Amino acid sequence: MTIAAPARQITAAAARADGVWKVYGTGEAQVVALREVSVELQRGRFTAIMGPSGSGKSTLMHCLAGLDSVTRGQVYVGDTQLTGLNDAGLTKLRREKVGFIFQQFNLLPTLTAEENILLPLAIAGRKPDRAWFQTVIDTVGLGDRLSHRPSQLSGGQQQRVACARALVSRPEVIFADEPTGNLDSRSGGEVLNFLRQSVIDHGQTIVMVTHDATAASFADRVIFLADGSVVDSLDDPTAERVLDTIKRIGADH
Amino acid sequence: MLRATLKSLLARKLRLILSGLAVLLGVMFVSGSFVLTDSLGRSFDNMFANSLSGTDVIVTADPAINVSEMEGEPVPGMLTSADLAAVRETTGVAQAIGDVQADGARVIGANGKVVATFGPPRFGGNWTGEVGGRELREGVAPSAANEIVVNAALAKKAGIKVGDQVGVLTTQPKQTFKLVGIFGYEGRLDSRGPVTEVLFTEPVAQKLMLGKEGKFTSISVTTAGGSDPVAVRDALKTKLGKGYVVQTGSEAAAAIASGFKEALDVFNKILLGFAGVALFVGIFLILNTFSIIVAQRTKELALSRALGASRGQMIGSVLVEAVVIGLIASVLGLAAGYGVGALLSQLFASFSEVQLAGVGLPLAAVISAFAVGLIVTIIAAIMPAIRASRVPPVAALQEVATPDRPLTKLTVSGAIITAIGSGLIAFGIAENVWLMFAGVLTAFIGVALLSAFLARPAVSVLGRVFSWSVPGKLGRLNSGRNPRRTAITAAALMVGIALVTGVNTIVTSAEKSLRGSVAEEFHAELIVSGQGSPGLQPTFDGTLLPRMKQVPGVTAVSAEYGDQAMIDGKPGWVSVNTDFPAAVKMFSLSPVAGSLAQPGPDEVIVDDDSGHHLSDVISVQHANGLQKTYTVTGVYKQGEIYGGMVFGSGAIEGMRQQLPSMAFVDLSDNANEAAARKSLEALLVDSPEMLVQNADEYLDAQSAETAQFLLMIQVLLGLAILIAVLGVVNTLALSVLERTRELGLLRAIGLGRMATMRMITVEAMVITVFGAALGLAVGVGLGTAVVRGLADEGLKEVVLPWEQMGIYLVLGAVVGVIAAILPAIRAARTNVLAAISYE
Ligand SMILES: Nc1ncnc2c1ncn2[C@@H]1O[C@H](COP(=O)(O)OP(=O)(O)OP(=O)(O)O)[C@@H](O)[C@H]1O
C-alpha cells in the first residue's frame, strides 16, 4: 500500500504544482509572485484559491493552466508536464485538457451563445457530443437563449455561457479566475451552484480563484495564499470558517 | 492638450507610419513630377540656347495649318526665294541664309531598317555651313546632289560612316546618297535631344523635303555690326508685312524650347493625374485610420471631456495629429519625390539623348508637396475629428464598444452622390471631359458611402467560401463586424480596380467592335501600311501601284494618299483614293446621292455624316499652301470603318508627301495569298516601313499598341492599389490591436498560431475581394457608360474583359493575403496572459 499510494496520488491529481517559483523582473524591480508553491488539485473536486490581493492567486492559476511559464519547479496537468512545452504543445493542451472561465470578457461578440459554447470543439475540429451538450445546456438553463449574441445577454447569463463552454469539451481541469467577481449575489450564486453541480454530477475538476468567502464555501477545499506561499487550507469549508481563516492570516502577515 | 496629443501620437508609431505612407506616396508623385519637368525643362533650354547662336533675327511664315495639339500637328508655312531677297535688301541685315527644315527624313540603317524615334521629328534640311551651333566633325560638307551629312548620334544609331551609300526616305521614295560628313553641335553634343538631322544641298533639300525648289522654312539673319537685332526685327516686320513671323534669335530659341516643354507638359499632367488618384485613395486610408483611432480612444476622449476639455479642443487634438502626420509625410514625400524625379530625369535623358542640365528642387515642388500633404490629411481627418468632439463625457464611465450606428443616412447620401456622379458622367461624355472626370470622382465617393450598406451582404456571401474552417468563419464574422471600416478599406481598393477595369472595358469593346466591323464590312485580303508618327505617315512609291496590280491573283489595289488641310476654314483631313470604286466594294459602301465612280481631279465624294450635299463646293487650303475648290459629286453612307471625304487626284499636289501611305489589296477567290504577299513585299523592298498584312494581322498590330498603353495604365494604377493595400494592412493592424483580448481568449481556448493567422488572412481576403468585386462592378459601369456614350463613334456593343476581370479578382485575393501577413503574425504572437489581464 505504501508503494501504491504515491502512484495513485499522481493519477488522482488533475493538476499539480511542484516547488513552483515565479519571479517577475530583475534587480530592484524584482517581485516574487510565487515562492516554493506545491499544490495538488484532486480529480473530481472543486478547489478554491483565496488570499489577499497580490498574494499570487492569479499567477498560480496561470502557471497551473499553462498560460504562464514558471521560474523554477514543475507543473503537471494530468500526466502532461507543462514546463518545456512549446506553443503547439500548449495549444494542444488547451484544446484537450483545460477549460477557462474569466472574470469578464469571456465570449466572442460575433458569435451566438451556442456558437460560443461549441467554439473550443470547433477549433479543435471535434464533433460535439449532442447528448452531453444538451445536458450542459439544461444544467446551465440557457435553452431559450442559445441563438442570442453576448450583447443581448445579462452578465450572469454570459458567465453561464462561459461555464457551459468550459464544460462542453470535458476538460481535465476548469480554471476560473473570479468568475463571479462581476455578478450580484443572486447571479453569482446561480453560477456557483452550477459549477458545484457539475463537480457532483459529472466529476468535473474545477479550480476557482475568489475573494468571496461565500463563493469559496461552494468548494470542496480552499487553499490560502499569502505573499506567494500556501499558508493554509480548509476541507469542506463554510463561509464562517473561511472568514475566520482569512482573519487569522491577516493577523499573521 | 497639445503635449497629450503629441504623446499619444508617439505611442502609436505604427499607425503614424502606415497612414503617413499613403500621403507620402502621393506627395512623392506630385513633387517628383515637378522635379522632372523642371530639370528636363532646363535641359531643353540649354539644348536650344545655342541652336540659334549667331542668328540675330529669324523670319518664318505664318503656319499653313494652325491646329491645337488636340487636333493634330500644326503645319509650318513656307518662304520663297523672293522673301529671301527682300530680307537681304532690308537695312541692318548683313547676311541672310535660307533654311530648309522639315520632318520626315528617314534614314535606312545598315541593318536595312528605318531609324526610328519615338515621336520627335526626323528633320531633313539644307547644309548652311557651320552656323546655328552645328560643327562638322568628320568629312566635308555636301556639295553634290547625291551627298548628305547627318548628325553624329544618327550616324551611330544607323551604323553608317563617312563614305557609305545611305538610303533616305523623304517626301519622295527612297533615294540613295553618299554620306560625306558627320556633324555635331556646340558643346560637344551628338544630337539635340532625340531629334535627328539629315542635311542635303539646298536644292535637293527643297525638292525632297518641301516638294519644290526655291522654298524655305525660315530665314536666319545676321545683323550688320552695331545694328540692334530688335530694330532689325522691327524693320523686317514692316518690310515683309502680313503672313510672316519675325523674331530675334533669343525669342525664337525660347519658342523652340517651349514647344518641347509643351510635350513635356503632357507628361507632367499624366504624372499629376496619377498622383491625384494616389492621393484620392490616400484620403480613404487616412480617413479610416483616424476613424478607428477616434473609436478606439472613445474612453480617453470622454475622460478628457469629463475633465473639462472643450469640443474645440477635441477637434483640435485630432487635427494636430493630422497636421503632424501631414508634415512628416510631406517632408519625406518631398525627399522621395526629389529622388524619383532625379531618377526619371536620368532615365528620360538617357532614353532620349538629352544632356541633363542637373536636377534641382523647384519651389513649385516644395509648395505643392506641403500643400498637398497637409490639405489631404486635414480633409481626411475632419470628419473623425468632429466625431471625436461628439463623444459624451459619460462614455468614459460606460462599457462602450464602438456603437453600431445605423447606416441609413450614409446609404441615402451615398445613393444620391452616386446618382449625381452618374449624371455628370452621362452628361460629360457628350459635353466635356473634365465634367466626366468630376463625375467619376463623385461616383467613387458615392459608391464608397454605399459600400458600407453593401458590406454586410457582400461579406456574408463572400465569407461562405471560407466558412468551411473555424478560423475562416471567425475571420468572416470579424470583417462583417464594422461595415463602415470594411467598406472604406475596400473602397480604397475599388478606385484603382474600377479605373483599370473601366479602361479595359472601353478598349476591349472598341477592339471587338472594330474587329466585328472589319469582319463584316472589309472584303479585301491584304493591307499595306506602316506605323508612323502622328504628324507624318510612312509612305511608299506610288509608281509601284500598277505593278502591284499585276501581281498574280490581285484583282484590285485601292491606295490612299492623305494629309492635313484646312477644309472650309476648319482643320481636317484630305485623302485621295486611287481606285474608289474598288474601295466601295472592299468596304461595302452604299450610295446616298450622286455617283460613287472615281471622282475627277477637282471633285470630291463625301459621307452622309459630313454635312455636305451633292454639288456643294468645298474650298480647301492644302498643307503645302495650295488653295483649291472641289465639287461634291457623290455621297455615300458612312461605314463603321470607312468614312470621310475622298478627293480627286488633284488634291495630291497639295500634300506634303505626295506618296500613298496605305493600300488595300483585293485578291481573287482562288489566289495564293502567301505568294501574292511575297510578291508585294518584294515590290516594296525600298520602303522598309511598310508591312503587308491581312486584316487580322493588321488588327493584331493595332491591338499590340493599345495593349502597351493598357499595361502602362495598369502599372501606374498599381500605385493606387499599393496604397489600398497599405489601407488593408492598417485596418487589420488596428483591428488586431483592438481585439487583443478576444485573440487572447481564442488562444486560451485552443486556437493555434497558424489558425490565428488564417483567421486574420480570411478577414483580409474578404475585405480585398469585396473591394475588387466592387471595383469590377463600378469599372464595368463606367466602361459601359463611356462605350454607350461613344456609340456614335462606332462602338457598337459593350464587351467585358472577362479574362482581365478574373485576374483582378484573383489579384484582390492575393493582395488580401499579402496585406494580412504582418497583422497575422502580430495576432499570432498575442500573449495570452497579457491579453486577458489587459484592462
Ligand atoms: N507581469 C507582471 N510583472 C511584474 N509583477 C507582476 C506581474 N504580474 C503579477 N505581478 C506581481 O505578482 C504578484 C502576484 O500577482 P497576482 O496577479 O497573482 O495577484 P492576485 O493574488 O491575483 O491579486 P488580485 O487578488 O488583486 O487579483 C503581485 O505582487 C503582482 O504585482
Ligand SMILES: [Mg+2]
Ligand atoms: Mg488576480
